[in-house]
Amino acid sequence: METVLAFVIGILFAVGIYLMMRRSLVKLIIGLGVLGHAANLLIFTVGRLTRGEPPLIGKHEEVLSGTFADPLPQALILTAIVIGFGVQVFAAVLIKSAYRIVGTDDLDEMKSTDETQP
């Protein structure tokens, strides 16, 4: 399972970075989203995959015993997903208004702030 996920994560990173290198604004935002998912999936995988072992303390036990899934990486991912969602929504609104004001979705045209002359 780890091997499969490792490939999935690798492909997601490649796709995300490729999309970010494109000149189109929309592809840039999609690329950022994919990159975020790749990062989340990475945390999920390195947090060790365990199947069918919920971290529940048995009725007559004081502490967890045996193998169990670590809930913390999943809590981290949940937080990261929520944050990523908010940021992506903002980014979508940003590119919409940038497109409206600047009149292009080509990143190469958006270099007025980089020029030496004001």
Added chain:
Amino acid sequence: MNILLILPILVPFITAILCLFFWGRVHFQERLTVAGMLILLIIGIALLSDVHENGIQTAQLGSWEAPFGITFAADMLSSIMVTITGLMGLMTALYSVVGMDETRERFGYYPLLNILLMGVCGAFLTGDVFNLYVWFEVMLIASFVLLALGGERAQLEGAIKYVTLNLVSSAIFLMATGILYSVTGTLNMADLHLVVGDVKQPGLVTVLAMMFLVAFGIKAAIFPLFFWLPASYHTPPVAVTTIFSGLLTKVGVYALIRFFTLIFVHDTNYTHTLILIASGFTMVVGVFGAVSQLEMRRLLSFHIVSQIGYLLMGLGIFTAASLAASIFFMVHVIIAKSALFLVSGVVNRLSGTYDLKKLGGLYKASPTLSILFFVPAMALAGIPPLSGFWAKFALVRAGLEAEDYLIVAISLFVSVFTLYSMIKIWSEAFLKKPKVTPGQINFREADWLQMLFPLAVLAGLTLVLGIAVDPVYQLAQEAAEQLMNPTLYVTTVLGGE
């Protein structure tokens, strides 16, 4: 549980909520924000004196003991940074009352400013890596909106670059956090200090250190990851640029100092030498970028990059003296650079442009403003007896003691160009005969004084910091000693193990 650790986050949060309740009443929001920032500054000073007298303070949120819950910890570095955050918040709020246009104020400028400061204070006080990520995001989202608020063309172009690079940095930060947890099984910074040394794959730890270096390096704008900063920082109104330049990049530097004194000290030969090399390039590239600029705010933005190099130089040399110098430098540069940005705002109000070629004759138009520019500009260049001289002097001395002669030479070489570019602004904007006459002061006397007041305070502080170096420098030294002996921090957080 020490309430002083929570208040720097609660106060801006509550102020922001109150501002939202009074959405339509902008002037009331102004007063609320100024009051909130004043309280924040007072809390910062109280925290600083508490930590100074009683040592490092901690708070375990939800009473979950460290390392299981979220820990807040304030050592000297954190408290110094919280205090300066309060000061910067207050000065920016005071300037915004007159300097910010009403449209932006009506669309939530003040609530956003408060949220931004909440994120900054949270980042300074947290003792947990993932919690740091969350505070970074709080701060970033507020800064995204502040940067784009107003929707001018340049702002939106700048915002796209800023948002993209910061999201990439956040993704790297998040990945590094996840891998760090899987390797060590903890995210509490104090606990990490104990565990990182025992990891069986030291190579992996170095890779993680580099991932954090890149993630925070993007946020702190170090070479070669700085290019988003001069492309975006000059686009929003000056009050926003001021708070960004004063605090946001410095949060990145703070995180670097924290991580590379507390967690990643297993292979300082490699990691800290790399930081030192990056700092040298950051200084040189930043200052050369600045020298070639003809727009006041862009010139100052490149200087932010250059100064970040100095801050990292102290971390790269990695002795108690050099860290103390870096911390003192950080206090100095936040104050001096903010004063300069605020001056550029007033200059624009007077002349309607930031272009050095078109500006001129400001000395005749307003001698007061000229002095308020001259003092922080010379402080930034490092002319005695101002604060910048002592900051650079301390850094150079620490560098010589550690026998890092090359970086010392570079830092002195860069100072000359800093002085050159400050004199360039001075002669172009203030002394030279104007091509367009500076407009008559077209606002009321009271507004004019209110605009100059925060400037005067900041310029005065660079002078005071220069004349009375000792008390502040001692605080910086105390902070550096705590950083160099992490055992104290660790035992305080983990409860005497």
